[in-house]
């Protein structure tokens with residue numbers, strides 16, 4: 147009997163015994179191709195020798211030192227690596243232990259920025275429907291996944307909610323892509339004006355939506371329009387790249403493909419590739435200098451910020467990505483994957499859409515392809531697909547749709563950057579069989 151509060155309280159998951167490269171092996175020795183990196187975490191695959199060596203070296207020297215006493219060379223080097231490779235003036239990093247902590251940190255940093263500027267009337271955030279920003283109360287408040295929020299809603303701060311950018315679901319048949327984008331930006335501007343720009347701290351959005359709708363990229367020009375509106379009304383633009391960032395989409399940061407630079411960026415999963423729990427906020431010069439010249443202190447902090455062992459893992463992961471030119475591999479293998487998904491799965495009667503960027507792909511399942519009606523969520527199609535894939539030795543990340551039909555069941559694919567075309571063929575062929583069997 148397990149004494150852990152597992153995700154399901156009615157079953158205990160299989161035991162992972164070891165892992166190597168793109169594969170995880172269970173206690174019986176069965177191998178699973180990890181084509182989702184858990185939840186888009188394992189960007190280098192498992193047991194990468196350079197990362198293990200870096201962590202061993204670090205633990206031998208210094209596993210941890212509390213930040214009220216010390217910094218460490220490793221965490222300073224990681225900050226240097228991340229700010230050197232980030233565009234614009236994202237010149238500072240704040241290290242935490244995961245994605246939700248990164249989002250909480252960004253929200254508080256944004257609030258304190260305006261307090262330091264003498265604008266304490268700014269108390270509101272704008273965020274989108276069909277989004278996920280984490281499970282802690284602040285992050286859950288900005289998130290727009292109603293199923294995750296429902297029972298905790300009375301505990302959450304109010305957030306102004308605007309539409310997601312989900313072309314497959316929400317672009318009307320009589321609209322061009324550009325008209326749809328303009329409609330979304332008009333809605334955002336209206337929301338800003340209605341609340342009063344002087345009351346708003348920031349706009350928070352995933353660049354490519356991950357967990358809620360499955361690798362849903364913005365339309366061309368959408369984020370540029372968001373950046374312009376934020377500048378026009380003096381609002382901060384917070385990009386949540388916890389899932390889609392750190393190379394997953396083929397550029398180090400997904401927003402680089404939209405030609406924008408946010409004021410604050412949250413990163414996590416692929417930062418440490420699962421070797422250690424680590425997340426971070428990248429902050430622009432203006433934010434940090436407001437605090438430097440103001441109170442001189444960010445009123446925040448956790449026991450494990452700037453953890454030396456976690457930083458050593460993340461530094462090694464990022465150095466391997468840079469040294470081995472893995473962003474190019476992501477773009478190349480990503481093209482291969484998207485073509486295969488389109489060609490093989492696109493023909494299936496219940497695959498409504500395949501989408502994504504780089505090695506971040508989503509497959510949306512629908513009961514009726516013509517009118518995009520989702521499957522009844524009570525069927526728990528995503529759970530059946532997951533179980534069937536696992537029985538065939540494949541890990542993908544299926545998720546359920548909503549009762550109100552805002553989006554349907556979908557499958558998220560996020561393999562390691564070292565994935566081969568033969569392994570991608572296995573992913574697509576297995577999904578082809580499983581989707582046919584389950585729909």
Ligand code: PLP
Pocket residue numbers: 185244245246247249278279280281352356357386387388389390414415
């Ligand atoms: N933000 C986004 C976009 C995410 O996808 C997630 C996790 O899936 C989080 C935040 C929360 O990260 P964590 O689970 O590490 O707390």
